[in-house]
Amino acid sequence: MSHHNEAPLLEVSGLRKSFDLxxxxxxxxxxxxxxxxxxxxxxxxxxxxxxxxxxxxxxSGCGKSTVAKLIMGLTxxxxxxxxxxxxxxxxxxxxxxxxxxxxxxxxxxxxxxSLNPRWRVARIIAEPMKSFGTHPDPEARRREVDRxxxxxxxxxxxxxxxxxxxxxxxxxxISIARAISTKPEFLVCDEPTSALDVSVQAQIxxxxxxxxxxxxxxxxxxxxxxxxxxxxxxxxxxMYLGRLVELAPAAEIxxxxxHPYTRLLLDTVPDIxxxxxxxxxxxxxxxxxxxxxxxxxxxxxxxxxxxRCKTEMPEFIASATGHARCHAVQEGRxxxxxxxxxxxxxx
Amino acid sequence: xxxxxxxxxxxxxEPRLIIADEPTTALDVSVQAQIxxxxxxLCKxxxxxxxLVTHDMGVIAETADRVAVMYAGRxxxxxxxxxxxxxxxxxxxxxxxxxxxxxxxxxxILPQIDGAMPRLTARPEGCAFNPRCxxxxxxxxxxxxxxxEDTQGAVACHLFSKEPxx
Numbered sequence: 151m152s153h154h155n156e157a158p159l160l161e162v163s164g165l166r167k168s169f170d171l172x173x174x175x176x177x178x179x180x181x182x183x184x185x186x187x188x189x190x191x192x193x194x195x196x197x198x199x200x201x202x203x204x205x206x207x208x209x210s211g212c213g214k215s216t217v218a219k220l221i222m223g224l225t226x227x228x229x230x231x232x233x234x235x236x237x238x239x240x241x242x243x244x245x246x247x248x249x250x251x252x253x254x255x256x257x258x259x260x261x262x263x264s265l266n267p268r269w270r271v272a273r274i275i276a277e278p279m280k281s282f283g284t285h286p287d288p289e290a291r292r293r294e295v296d297r298x299x300x301x302x303x304x305x306x307x308x309x310x311x312x313x314x315x316x317x318x319x320x321x322x323x324i325s326i327a328r329a330i331s332t333k334p335e336f337l338v339c340d341e342p343t344s345a346l347d348v349s350v351q352a353q354i355x356x357x358x359x360x361x362x363x364x365x366x367x368x369x370x371x372x373x374x375x376x377x378x379x380x381x382x383x384x385x386x387x388x389m390y391l392g393r394l395v396e397l398a399p400a401a402e403i404x405x406x407x408x409h410p411y412t413r414l415l416l417d418t419v420p421d422i423x424x425x426x427x428x429x430x431x432x433x434x435x436x437x438x439x440x441x442x443x444x445x446x447x448x449x450x451x452x453x454x455x456x457x458r459c460k461t462e463m464p465e466f467i468a469s470a471t472g473h474a475r476c477h478a479v480q481e482g483r484x485x486x487x488x489x490x491x492x493x494x495x496x497x
Numbered sequence: 498x499x500x501x502x503x504x505x506x507x508x509x510x511e512p513r514l515i516i517a518d519e520p521t522t523a524l525d526v527s528v529q530a531q532i533x534x535x536x537x538x539l540c541k542x543x544x545x546x547x548x549l550v551t552h553d554m555g556v557i558a559e560t561a562d563r564v565a566v567m568y569a570g571r572x573x574x575x576x577x578x579x580x581x582x583x584x585x586x587x588x589x590x591x592x593x594x595x596x597x598x599x600x601x602x603x604x605x606i607l608p609q610i611d612g613a614m615p616r617l618t619a620r621p622e623g624c625a626f627n628p629r630c631x632x633x634x635x636x637x638x639x640x641x642x643x644x645x646e647d648t649q650g651a652v653a654c655h656l657f658s659k660e661p662x663x
Contacts, residue, residue: 352608356609
């Protein structure tokens with residue numbers, strides 16, 4: 151799935167996660183109801199090469215944040231494998247094995263909830279260094295905190311302040327300083343700019359790109375904003391109800407979207423050039439993930455669905471630009487994709 | 498669906514004016530597009546006016562007729578949506594528009610406005626935007642520009658003052 155021949159930094163295959171929504175056993179016996187499982191992640195495969203960025207996009211509830219949590223060990227997979235430079239992480243708890251986990255960190259969506267309000271910023275940033283033992287000497291640790299603060303565009307004096315003294319963008323800079331404090335090689339970024347204003351979003355995206363260039367970082371980037379994803383990514387994976395429906399290089403997925411869902415997403419991006427203000431908008435909402443439609447999950451909203459799509463799940467196989475999970479694409483039933491106009495996503 | 502119910506509630510007294518405060522911020526793109534379309538259709542049919550409060554330029558482009566840009570508690574630019582979005586005049590509006598990533602363009606560095614919105618208790622002297630403004634002049638640190646109306650709309654910036662800065 152990549153132009154590179156070297157081994158990928160992260161390799162995810164057949165990743166699954168089900169959550170049990172069943173009523174308690176005794177209720178099930180009395181009401182004769184079945185167990186209810188929601189397949190939040192239902193067989194996801196991708197690889198990320200060192201120094202590259204893969205983004206996962208999709209609507210709420212498609213499972214993209216669950217993939218992020220599974221990779222970081224914040225929740226345990228129900229099946230499949232997660233390999234970081236060959237080391238198997240599926241089934242291991244958060245933080246274990248330490249020598250691998252130290253090389254992976256996460257930036258969270260909400261910069262107001264992800265920083266401890268009772269800790270000073272220096273302590274927040276030093277915590278990963280302390281827990282992984284990378285800087286045992288407190289004075290060296292504080293010097294490193296000061297360096298990190300300046301590196302992300304804050305001042306060393308800011309280490310003595312509390313999180314509430316900072317704006318959203320500044321807090322996200324603190325989160326980034328914390329994430330890179332143990333010199334990780336791989337960062338999972340779960341909607342890092344969704345809570346920020348446009349002008350601040352640009353600052354954070356530029357900072358992340360700069361860090362990638364200077365430190366050679368590899369990113370898994372989660373977002374619902376296609377324009378942001380277009381700016382930051384090398385590869386893009388589109389998720390729908392727990393499955394990857396398309397995976398392709400960023401430039402090609404926007405120029406030549408294969409899967410009908412990718413086309414729908416591109417059509418719904420508000421267009422700031424105002425060239426097609428009055429076009430008809432696609433209808434439908436994401437179905438309830440507890441009872442997903444059979445066959446291809448997308449068929450109730452798909453303009454190209456036929457009888458096969460309603461019964462048979464399409465395989466995730468090679469397409470013109472990458473991989474796609476669609477009978478119509480595989481049978482060549484789809485017309486050539488239209489090139490998307492210059493558009494902007496949510497800001 | 499919930500937002501549709503809220504819109505129905507807002508419309509049931511047949512108002513002349515609807516104030517919509519970030520109506521699509523919590524929604525996914527595909528649902529957002531539907532809600533925008535619904536809001537526009539209903540307004541056309543009932544003749545109601547809408548004040549849409551949002552930070553999403555895409556939604557503004559799709560929905561609004563006129564737009565007023567605010568900074569630090571004051572309106573700094575007003576105009577027809579097409580004019581303001583395509584040819585912003587105030588340096589803050591220009592910076593905002595430039596900093597939005599666009600599909601089909603992939604610059605190495607996204608244009609950004611440095612710094613942050615000032616605290617309202619510590620508003621800078623003169624024009625509130627002057628410390629972050631790439632076109633800052635002497636007068637900007639001393640005198641707050643008023644919102645000056647002209648044929649295109651209105652803008653509060655010394656660059657567009659009728660009398661030359663003294």
